[in-house]
Amino acid sequence: MEHKVIENCNHDEIDYVIREHWQDVWNYSFIITKDTHLSDDITQEVFIKVFKKWNSFRNESSVKTWLLKITRNTALNYLKSSYFKRISLVSFFRNDKEYPSAEKQFLEKETMNEVWDSVLKLPQKHREVLILDAKYELSYDEIAETLGVSIGTVKSRLHRARARVSKILAEDEL
Structure with missing residues (x-):
């Protein structure tokens, strides 16, 4: 589904993309900003942008790559426009079963x-x-x-x- 050409704003597809990638978006924004609250805001803004620009996805890359690019640009814009405090990184992933x-x-x-x-x-x-x-x-x-x-x-x-x-x-x- 990730490489499927997105032609119409299908809420099921958007829901799938959000469920599948929200943690990646949040983690990447946190890596850039080192701020949990700012990462929450950026993640929300990224998915609002994705919803608005859903039909502009050109399938030249994976959805994940597209999302991470939007995340990076959004996070860098936040950093340019506002002051934020640096918080030490918390380990945010663990895959032990x-x-x-x-x-x-x-x-x-x-x-x-x-x-x-x-x-x-x-x-x-x-x-x-x-x-x-x-x-x-x-x-x-x-x-x-x-x-x-x-x-x-x-x-x-x-x-x-x-x-x-x-x-x-x-x-x-x-």
């Missing part, structure tokens, strides 16, 4: 927090590319389209981001 011990949960949370802390130290252009690759599993083409840069730029930013995160984590271990 088992019930790990309290010790294992603590260690995993600490490790995840260390990784996210190092990711947050990156410049935004490197942080975005890393998140779109690692978290959202977008292809280089999709990342390039979302960010409005070339594939070569995506590859070099991703390489630099990974190297910098590794360096930060190694320094923190010392």
